Amino acid sequence: MAKKQSSAAKAAALKAKQAPSLLSVDPVVDPVFAQGAIRSYLVTDPAPTLLKKRSLLGSNEWILIAVLLVASYYVRMYNLSYPKSVVFDEVHFGGFARKYILGKYFMDVHPPLAKMLFAAVASYGGFKGDFEFKSIGDYFPEGTPYVLMRQFPALLGIGTVLLAYFTLRSSGVRPVIAFATSFLLLVENSNVTISRYILLDSPLLFFIAASIFAWKKFEIQTPFSAGWFKSLIATGVALGLALSSKWVGLFTVAWVGLSCVYQMWFIVGDLSVSAKKVVAHAFFRGSILLGVPALLYLFFFAVHFQVLSKEGDGSAFMSSAFRAGLEGNSIPKNIIAQVGLGSTVTIRHIDTQGGYLHSHEHYYPAGSKQQQITLYPHLDSNNKWFIEPYSNLTVYNETFVPLTDGMKVRLKHINSGKRLHSHDEKPPVSERDWQKEASCYGFEGFAGDANDDWVVEIVSHRTPEGEARNNVIALTSVIRFRHAMSGHYLFSSEVKLPEWGFGQQEVSAASSGRRALTHWYIETNENPMLSQSEARIINYPKLTLLQKFTESHKRMWKINQGLTDHHNWQSEPQEWPLMLRGINYWVREHRQVYLMGNAVTWWTVSSVIAVFFLYTAIQAIRWHTGSQIATDKNVYNFNFQAFSYILGWGLHYLPFFIMGRQLFLHHYLPALYFGILALGHFLELFTGYFLARSQFLQRFGLGLVTIFVALSAVFYINYSPLIYATNWTKDQCKRSKAISTWDFDCNTFHGNISEYSIDEAASLTSASKIADDLLKKVEEAHETPVAEPVQQVLKVEEPAAEDPVAEPVEEVVEVIDVSAQ
Secondary structure: OHHHHHHHHHHHHHHHHHOOOOOOOOOOOOOOEEEOOOOEEEOOOOOOOHHHHOOOOOHHHHHHHHHHHHHHHHHHHOOOOOOOEOOOOHHHHHHHHHHHHHOEOOOOOOOOHHHHHHHHHHHHOOOOOOOOOOOOOOEOOOOOOHHHHHHHHHHHHHHHHHHHHHHHHHOOOOHHHHHHHHHHHHOOHHHHHHOOOOOOHHHHHHHHHHHHHHHHHHHOOOOOOHHHHHHHHHHHHHHHHHHOOOOOHHHHHHHHHHHHHHHHHHHHHOOOOOHHHHHHHHHHHHHHHHHHHHHHHHHHHHHHHHHOOEOOOOHHHOOHHHHOOOEOOOOOOOEEOEOEOOOEEEEEEOOOOOOEEEEEEEEOOOOOOOEEEEEEOOOOHHHEEEEEEOOOOOOOOOOOOEOEOOOEEEEEEOOOOOEEEEOOOOOOOOOOOOEEEEEEEOOOOOOOOHHHOEEEEEOHHHOOOOHHHOEOEOOOOOEEEEEOOOOOEEEEEEEEOOHHHOOOEEEEEEOOOOHHHHOEEEEEEEOOOOOOOOOOEEOOOOOOHHHHHHHHHHHHHHHHHOOOOOOOOOOOHHHHHHOOOOEEEEEEOOEEEEEOOOHHHHHHHHHHHHHHHHHHHHHHHHHHOOOOOOOOHHHHHHHHHHHHHHHHHHHOOHHHHHOOOOOOHHHHHHHHHHHHHHHHHHHHHHHHHHOOOOHHHHHHHHHHHHHHHHHHHHHHHHOOHHHHOOOOEHHHHHHOOOOOOOOOOHHHOEOOOHHHHHHHHHHHHHHHHHHHHHHHHHHHHOOOOOOOHHHHHHOOOOOOOOOOOOOHHHHHHHHHHOOOO
């Protein structure tokens, strides 16, 4: 019995000795080349042992993963309840979550998934939408589950760290180096900051990380196996989630697409793969990697439209047809279809969404100084126009005369009695030679003149076939108004009038410009010449999902392109790899939240990317001179994986150079994630290849990696007051400004740490006093008669009808501009 136990112990010891350690494991296999009739070729099917080599090793490796989990949980969850007020873009994304809960339609430049997830978390926490997230610094009241809402991105931040580890293991990095690289992400200051607040960046980065991991798992699967299909579908799903959170996900789709093209090049050249399998590769990769994200993207927008079923502040950006499908809308209904002489109409501009042709009894300060013509986005009696004949010889007061293509008419403003007019004057704001002023002109008893005459033209290519192309039909016919004397067309672009024009949209008469900006349609129509039996009633058609989807994307793109105003905390793409400045998130109570990266990690990533470009150039020269390159399996895997990740870095970074909108440091974070993964392969090559020939050198190399990770951790700790808004002194702050462009404000902080204790004591005293005062007021309320509320209501004044109303796009740009989208 004792001998059997001794034999078993020896076998177990031998097995343990033979099992690879966390450092000695070899996750790389030799590339296989075969000889064809004319040339050699790379065998693209993964080696049967590759998947096993890159699987987790057991309990020892799970310990590393557990350490990452516990450490990242502490780093990202620490004191999430502070600040107890709105931070940075929580103004927007907390506010959007509120609107989902209330069901009120809003407009944003980002797809809906991440915002809907925040809304779901808030709803789970009991949020009823009673806090508006109106301004940075607004304190959260009791009942707003802001901590729970912040925990959601924090959990996704933890998941991103773990995904980085699993991704590196799948791409051929040993456990110890994968752990060190993931730890760099764990203590990367900017990644910690974005994962602590109600922002879209953490969900986006998590879904991008999931896409990369799924793709790397796919690369090591046997083609057309169950694991291959599973990983391919998982990649498609993750890409769909990333794309549905932010349009940056398009860059990740492009990365997977180019990786596919790169791999297909070698598959086509692999003579062991039949033509049938090549076609199958192309079909399954293309259909799943494009089809699944597209379907998910459309599905989440369908949910978005379903949830936001009520009128809201974003409705003004949408067409009347879109708004007609929202609950509580004020869009006109049951409109008489036939438009004719004697009709009282409202005329809506199509392409700018500026609103209705409008006039009011205010005058241009220069030019003709006649009554203003504008576009006004809201329903108003000043939008009403009377269609009358250009000549009194035309009889229309006894019978209905339809408005036809080519008919000359005049448009009389109902409220002022003046007519739509144009003449040889420059418009009030635009100074192009091809634009002339449009105004309202006339006086009591004046019959009008030739400058009041306009020819109605039906735009056939934008009007459905049938009657609407001959006779003007409300809601259906797209029309133009040509000034009979000058040949100019009634025109409007997004140019706004200054304060004297109430910020409304300029209307002019134009001989050039984009043709679509001269297109209008009749929205409301009343004509006393039509009896009830003769009048056909029409309404806006119910839009399909694809029509809503298309219209919302046009608006999103337009608003996104309009974010061009200068922002105090914006930065340029060329500054990001050097991390020259950050973003101020929150300043209050002598504390600050300031987004900045971990300079140790950040600058090292930038350095290794520059080194890789130099290395690639040298290798290309060597290859052209006939030298053999990448013959070692470790170098071959490094080349393949580093190229893949740096391609991802470039695709998520370089497009920002051609964008005209405001840009901020956090736009670089997806590219940085790819860079950190590339850094992991540099560390792997450094410790596992160049130093593997000597155990001493390898240990020395691992020591250098340890020191590097420790320096990164020290940087994180030193600058953590800017992440967590904890106590810091002015002197500590000034000593921490390694470069002058880091513009966090050292004057924010106290001169001495002890002053924070005084503040806290004063805050407690103040809170106690407020509670006492409130208690006294409650007691007094039982004895004091309450004033009649009607008296207060009577003091409220109704806004004047002509109060300045900002055009919707300006309104949103202003809201978005207060912080960085």
